[in-house]
Structure formats: structure tokens, C-alpha cells
Amino acid sequence: MTLWLTRLVPDTRSPEARRDLGDPVGMHRRIMSLFPSDAGPDPRARFGVLFRTEDTPTGPHLLLQSAHEPDTGRLPAGYGTTLTRPLDALIDAIxxxxxxxxxxxxxxxxxxxxxxxxxxxxxxxxxxxxxxxxxxxxxxxxxxxxxxxxxxxxxxxxxxxxxxxxxxxxxxxxxxxxxxxxxxxxxxxxxxxxxILGGIGRGKSxxxxxxxxxxxxxxx
CATH class of the missing domain: 3.30.70.1210 (Crispr-associated protein; domain 2)
Incomplete structure (x- = not known):
């Protein structure tokens, strides 16, 4: 199984991006929209989706980890830039x-x-x-x-x-x-x-x- 890491840099000129950054439920829905919709009752767990928003000197960045490659083409036009890479080498090095x-x-x-x-x-x-x-x-x-x-x-x-x-x-x-x-x-x-695969603690969505x-x- 390949584990994927996606860095999403939201464009704060995008109304959708600004809204999601201020709404944890909206951000959860936006992230889950990048994965197949027929995943059963708990798609977040099914696809191993975890994320974290980090403040950087250039603005907020979002790190998204998943066991299924996200379809970032489903983001609204102008939402932000993305880069996805596999984490196999890191996991294998443990x-x-x-x-x-x-x-x-x-x-x-x-x-x-x-x-x-x-x-x-x-x-x-x-x-x-x-x-x-x-x-x-x-x-x-x-x-x-x-x-x-x-x-x-x-x-x-x-x-x-x-x-x-x-x-x-x-x-x-x-x-x-x-x-x-x-x-x-x-x-x-x-x-x-x-x-790493399952995350730690509460609030994973x-x-x-x-x-x-x-x-x-x-x-x-």
C-alpha cells in the first residue's frame, strides 16, 4: 500500500479557500471531496485521510496524508496549488x-x-x-x-x-x-x-x- 502526502497551498484570493480555512467542517468536506464517494460509512478511515494546517511566512499550508491518491483536479478553479508525492521511501526507512x-x-x-x-x-x-x-x-x-x-x-x-x-x-x-x-x-x-497510518488522538476529521x-x- 502506498501512502501519499499532498501539500496544498490555498490561494487566499479564492473565496472557497478562505471559507474552508475558517470552517473545520467545510475543510473536512473539501478534503473528502478529493476521494471516491462510494467508500462506505467512514470514508476518512477507509482512505486513511489525515491533515494538518500549518502557518508559514507565506500563509497557511495544508498537509494531507492518505492511503489513496487524492484527485486534486476536483478542487475549485483558483483554490490553490498542490504537490503530491508517495511516502514509500520514508516508511521503508523506518x-x-x-x-x-x-x-x-x-x-x-x-x-x-x-x-x-x-x-x-x-x-x-x-x-x-x-x-x-x-x-x-x-x-x-x-x-x-x-x-x-x-x-x-x-x-x-x-x-x-x-x-x-x-x-x-x-x-x-x-x-x-x-x-x-x-x-x-x-x-x-x-x-x-x-x-503514522492511523493518527493519534481525537479530532482526526x-x-x-x-x-x-x-x-x-x-x-x-
Whole structure:
């Protein structure tokens, strides 16, 4: 199976691009429109679609990873520029002991039990920040076959939106996000491949969970 990475640079002169950048549900729909529509009840999982929006000096860029090559010709005229390439060489290079750089914009949370929620009047899902988010990431990294050597956490804007299912009441979407960057040693190639393919944490339909790695530069 080939894994694909697409870099999409939206043109902010495009009304459709501006609208999608401000609407996580709209961006999800736009991305999924690049894939076949007959994929069953969960096409995002079927095609392994994960994405992340990054702020750059030239404006927002979108990284899209998928197990099916996206048809970027389905984007509206003037939406932006795209470049798609396979990640086979990177995946094949994964081996125990290799030091890599990583990045993951994730939604760190904890889910208190019913007794704890009642005692402290907590919601079912509690967003984590600061040291608690760092500890969450270190657990996730370990479960993903990585031993972090360095890590830096940067809070990001919370993803907010409203999903309107075909039937039923609208559903509010809210995912607090933190971007984790650093270096790590690979300790389990199977776990790491699974984390790259499946993503980490919640909010995968709305720009959370994509784990990106690259070989770390060796000191001269």
C-alpha cells in the first residue's frame, strides 16, 4: 500500500479557500471531496485521510496524508496549488534506533470516570494543557513506538465548528489543540507505522492527529 502526502497551498484570493480555512467542517468536506464517494460509512478511515494546517511566512499550508491518491483536479478553479508525492521511501526507512524529527498537532484530553465527573462536576472529555498535555504526549509517543529525546509543546487555536448530520440535531465540534515537536528514537517500527497510518488522538476529521516524521540531521 502506498501512502501519499499532498501539500496544498490555498490561494487566499479564492473565496472557497478562505471559507474552508475558517470552517473545520467545510475543510473536512473539501478534503473528502478529493476521494471516491462510494467508500462506505467512514470514508476518512477507509482512505486513511489525515491533515494538518500549518502557518508559514507565506500563509497557511495544508498537509494531507492518505492511503489513496487524492484527485486534486476536483478542487475549485483558483483554490490553490498542490504537490503530491508517495511516502514509500520514508516508511521503508523506518528502523529501530533511527533518530527522527517529529511533529504532531493533536488534541490531548483525558476522560474521567463517572464517579470523578460527578464528584468534580466535570464534562466527559477534559482538554489538557501545560504539563498535563506534555505527559499525555509522552504516553502517546511511547505507545507509538517512539522514545522522545527532545520535545516542545505549542498551544494552537481550538478547532470549533458545527456539524449538521442529515438527520438529527446539529453537533458542536470543539477540539483543543497542541502542537508537539522534537526528536525521538524509534523503538518499535510496527507501532510507529500504525501511528503514522492511523493518527493519534481525537479530532482526526478536523485537522488533528497527523504524525509527521523525518530523519534527524546528524551533527557534522
Amino acid at each position: 528502523r529501530p534506533g533511527l533518530t527522527v524529527r517529529y511533529r504532531c498537532a493533536a488534541s490531548p484530553v483525558r476522560k474521567p470516570g463517572a464517579t470523578t465527573r460527578a464528584l468534580y462536576n466535570l464534562p466527559p472529555v477534559v482538554p489538557l494543557t501545560g504539563t498535563a498535555a506534555d505527559e499525555w504526549w509522552l504516553r502517546q509517543a511511547d505507545q507509538s513506538g517512539l522514545k522522545p529525546l527532545t520535545h516542545h509543546a505549542q498551544p494552537l487555536d481550538t478547532v470549533r465548528g458545527e456539524r449538521r448530520p442529515a438527520a438529527g440535531t446539529p453537533q458542536r465540534i470543539r477540539h483543543a489543540r497542541t502542537q508537539f515537536d522534537g526528536t525521538a528514537a524509534i523503538i518499535d517500527t510496527g507501532l510507529l507505522r500504525a501511528a 478536523y485537522g488533528c492527529g497527523l504524525l509527521s516524521i523525518a530523519p534527524a540531521r546528524q551533527p557534522q
